[in-house]
Amino acid sequence: MSLVAIVEIINFFLACLAAFISYGIMRKVAGNLALSWAYSFIAFQVLALAILLMLLYELGITSIAGISMHLLGNTANFIFVILAFFGLLRQYQILKGLTGRGV
Amino acid sequence: MTSVDVIAIIVTIIGLMAALIARKTWLLVEGDLAESWRWILPSVPVYATSFIVLTVHNFLLEYKVTRPVVSATFNLDLLAKHGKFSMQVWEPIILVLKNIHLLAELLFLILVLIGLVRQYRLFQELSDNQEDLGEVADE
Numbered sequence: 582m583s584l585v586a587i588v589e590i591i592n593f594f595l596a597c598l599a600a601f602i603s604y605g606i607m608r609k610v611a612g613n614l615a616l617s618w619a620y621s622f623i624a625f626q627v628l629a630l631a632i633l634l635m636l637l638y639e640l641g642i643t644s645i646a647g648i649s650m651h652l653l654g655n656t657a658n659f660i661f662v663i664l665a666f667f668g669l670l671r672q673y674q675i676l677k678g679l680t681g682r683g684v
Numbered sequence: 685m686t687s688v689d690v691i692a693i694i695v696t697i698i699g700l701m702a703a704l705i706a707r708k709t710w711l712l713v714e715g716d717l718a719e720s721w722r723w724i725l726p727s728v729p730v731y732a733t734s735f736i737v738l739t740v741h742n743f744l745l746e747y748k749v750t751r752p753v754v755s756a757t758f759n760l761d762l763l764a765k766h767g768k769f770s771m772q773v774w775e776p777i778i779l780v781l782k783n784i785h786l787l788a789e790l791l792f793l794i795l796v797l798i799g800l801v802r803q804y805r806l807f808q809e810l811s812d813n814q815e816d817l818g819e820v821a822d823e
Contacts, residue, residue: 588786595793602800609807632789655691658735662695665728666702673709680712 589636596632600625613675620668624661631657692739699732716806724799727792734788741781748778 603625607618631654638650645653706728710721754773760766 592789602804606804606807609811651688655688658695659691662698666698669702669705673705676712
């Protein structure tokens with residue numbers, strides 16, 4: 582097994598762990614803050630999926646249903662970054678409203 | 685430029701925009717919450733950088749060579765016993781870039797996890813305090 586595949590496996594487990602912690606935080610908070618953590622929870626699951634797709638590519642599976650694994654992986658990363666962006670934006674808006682300070 | 689490259693560039697740009705929002709959020713908060721955001725803040729540009737490296741890697745793949753970049757052959761003569769030692773290096777930059785992308789992703793996940801664990805502990809404390817206050821109010 583190559584170094585790339587080993588690091589991909591570690592990254593996959595770390596992304597899953599990040600999703601679990603986000604879920605834990607989501608359960609501790611309420612309202613709009615919980616919604617912003619829901620974005621984070623889904624985002625880390627999508628990131629774990631993206632890493633899993635790249636791991637499969639490293640293990641020799643180059644495409645699924647005729648779609649290249651690189652395209653699928655990058656699309657999953659795209660969805661992750663969009664969710665992370667809106668999660669961060671929502672948290673910023675909530676904290677801005679709570680603190681009454683605009684930067 | 686393929687659709688894979690275009691998506692990677694878009695992911696990089698959105699990642700950098702997310703880093704800007706993370707910085708703005710960090711400037712808003714104080715105390716323990718600021719401490720946790722301090723770990724999450726650098727993770728976002730690290731993620732965007734890992735995608736810049738991936739884009740460069742994909743770009744360089746188009747120029748990959750089909751023969752060794754460096755080829756060296758050494759003749760050894762140890763007390764009249766002849767031997768030959770040859771060494772070949774294949775596309776070192778492309779291989780290193782792929783590894784850098786993965787290690788940057790690993791660093792991103794470690795930074796995010798530290799930040800998330802700190803935020804979880806903070807929210808756990810707040811939740812416990814709220815429960816204690818509720819019990820006191822009931823009594």
